[in-house]
Amino acid sequence: MQSLTNRAKPVDRRPMTFAEKLYLPAIAKGMGITLKHLFKKKATVNYPEETRPFSPVFRGLHILNRDEMGRERCTACGLCAVACPAEAITMEAAERLPGEEHLYREEKYAARYEINMLRCIFCGFCEEACPKQAVYMSETFAPANYQRKGFIYGKEDMLIPHPQKQIKENNQ
Amino acid sequence: MEFTIDWYFIIEKLLLISAVLGISLVVAMYSTWGERKVAAWIQDRRGPNRAGPFGLLQPLADGGKLFFKEEIIPSSANRFLFIMGPSLAMFTACLTSAVIPWGDTLTIAGREVSLQIADINIGVLWIMMVVGMGVYGIMIGGWASNNKFSLLAACRGASQVISYELPMGLALIALFMISGSLSLKDIVEQQREGVWFVLLQPIGFLIFLICSFAETNRTPFDLPEAENELNGGYHLEYSSMKLGFYLFAEYINMFISSVLMATLYFGGYAFPFMDKLGIDGNWLTVLGIGALFLKTLFFIFFFMWVRWTIPRFRYDQLMKLGWKVLIPLALLNMLITGAWILFRENGFNF
Numbered sequence: 001m002q003s004l005t006n007r008a009k010p011v012d013r014r015p016m017t018f019a020e021k022l023y024l025p026a027i028a029k030g031m032g033i034t035l036k037h038l039f040k041k042k043a044t045v046n047y048p049e050e051t052r053p054f055s056p057v058f059r060g061l062h063i064l065n066r067d068e069m070g071r072e073r074c075t076a077c078g079l080c081a082v083a084c085p086a087e088a089i090t091m092e093a094a095e096r097l098p099g100e101e102h103l104y105r106e107e108k109y110a111a112r113y114e115i116n117m118l119r120c121i122f123c124g125f126c127e128e129a130c131p132k133q134a135v136y137m138s139e140t141f142a143p144a145n146y147q148r149k150g151f152i153y154g155k156e157d158m159l160i161p162h163p164q165k166q167i168k169e170n171n172q
Numbered sequence: 173m174e175f176t177i178d179w180y181f182i183i184e185k186l187l188l189i190s191a192v193l194g195i196s197l198v199v200a201m202y203s204t205w206g207e208r209k210v211a212a213w214i215q216d217r218r219g220p221n222r223a224g225p226f227g228l229l230q231p232l233a234d235g236g237k238l239f240f241k242e243e244i245i246p247s248s249a250n251r252f253l254f255i256m257g258p259s260l261a262m263f264t265a266c267l268t269s270a271v272i273p274w275g276d277t278l279t280i281a282g283r284e285v286s287l288q289i290a291d292i293n294i295g296v297l298w299i300m301m302v303v304g305m306g307v308y309g310i311m312i313g314g315w316a317s318n319n320k321f322s323l324l325a326a327c328r329g330a331s332q333v334i335s336y337e338l339p340m341g342l343a344l345i346a347l348f349m350i351s352g353s354l355s356l357k358d359i360v361e362q363q364r365e366g367v368w369f370v371l372l373q374p375i376g377f378l379i380f381l382i383c384s385f386a387e388t389n390r391t392p393f394d395l396p397e398a399e400n401e402l403n404g405g406y407h408l409e410y411s412s413m414k415l416g417f418y419l420f421a422e423y424i425n426m427f428i429s430s431v432l433m434a435t436l437y438f439g440g441y442a443f444p445f446m447d448k449l450g451i452d453g454n455w456l457t458v459l460g461i462g463a464l465f466l467k468t469l470f471f472i473f474f475f476m477w478v479r480w481t482i483p484r485f486r487y488d489q490l491m492k493l494g495w496k497v498l499i500p501l502a503l504l505n506m507l508i509t510g511a512w513i514l515f516r517e518n519g520f521n522f
Binding site: 033034037041044 | 210213214215216217218221477478480481482
């Protein structure tokens with residue numbers, strides 16, 4: 001029969017010689033192999049202290065983006081919710097009132113924007129669907145909570161910090 | 173007639189006993205840590221490193237966990253024997269260290285203090301006796317659990333220890349033919365003056381080494397435990413600190429076996445050129461203790477190294493090795509040793 005790879009070895013069914021029956025040389029050989037492994041570089045990454053580098057297209061937890069003046073970009077069009085195959089996104093739209101121009105970029109905004117992280121499959125379709133570049137996926141990836149309701153992320157969990165306010169707070 | 177009690181002697185012995193017991197327990201405790209580290213390193217992992225620096229507090233965490241776990245005694249088990257099993261295992265494990273010379277004498281305030289709890293002239297016989305009793309912990313625990321796997325493990329443990337005590341004893345007889353004494357102190361002193369007995373008894377040492385693996389129930393001879401066929405064997409029904417006692421007893425046994433190998437075959441507290449260093453008294457004794465512990469640590473490491481290299485034997489292979497290989501080999505070794513002694517003393521003039 002033709003072998004699939006060139007690494008195939010025929011099975012040796014000859015009876016063991018006396019040297020092989022002693023077992024001790026074979027055991028010594030095995031001990032040598034384990035001793036070599038004792039000093040090898042460890043494969044483990046010390047997780048919380050060290051993290052494995054992600055590729056630039058990694059899809060982690062979502063963030064909601066602001067524009068350069070700190071206004072929310074989301075206009076609650078609902079395209080992300082439509083694109084979502086896991087139906088993890090819900091939102092409620094509201095109209096921007098006069099005097100709120102510094103808070104919201106568009107005339108319509110999301111009063112409530114929730115993503116259920118237990119439903120989310122991190123496919124990234126929401127990111128692709130968004131016409132306003134409002135939703136992005138970050139590199140954080142391990143949400144942890146004691147209750148299910150803790151996994152429903154609201155606006156306050158996902159909105160990135162206000163760029164100008166953040167600078168002020170850092171200077172203080 | 174008036175009895176005078178030498179109070180210093182009693183205090184000295186009590187201190188020594190507590191020290192030896194404490195050291196055995198601490199070494200056993202850190203052997204669990206060492207075991208996990210060695211296992212991890214051999215498998216290219218890091219091992220415990222969360223509790224304290226390098227995971228050094230891990231044994232404390234494990235012990236604390238075992239103490240707080242729920243204590244379960246199966247309703248069909250024999251309560252008295254069920255509790256006696258682990259107690260006996262622990263008791264016999266701690267008993268062996270009494271006759272081991274941990275060092276030469278220390279001179280404290282004009283008193284010569286021997287670092288051996290009891291220098292009895294049948295030292296090695298005592299050890300064989302205690303090791304033989306050690307299997308009762310496994311047998312009683314396995315039987316009292318009233319579980320078929322535990323019972324099988326108890327049977328295995330008993331026959332394994334009996335089978336391997338024979339070649340062990342025969343290997344030791346060849347050693348005593350050279351030393352002419354059963355006292356461990358004498359054996360060490362002879363090696364201090366002459367050469368280490370491993371050079372005179374290489375086959376004897378090999379047999380003793382293999383038998384110690386079997387006696388301490390360590391891989392490749394951990395058939396009473398056999399987690400994948402007997403589900404943990406004799407300690408299957410045990411929980412909480414009673415399980416801890418069994419595991420702990422195994423590590424103490426391992427420590428004592430290592431000390432014994434170092435003492436009988438590798439010079440104990442004696443190391444080469446120790447009498448030519450130009451120091452004597454207490455410092456030399458301290459160095460000697462250091463040498464003994466270094467040898468012991470190597471053997472403990474060796475036990476672990478073998479555990480993570482060699483798979484477990486099948487039961488028939490174990491019996492075959494014990495009865496068909498080791499016993500004839502030990503007898504042959506005895507014969508050669510006897511012939512060699514006769515030849516050295518008399519030449520060919522029989």
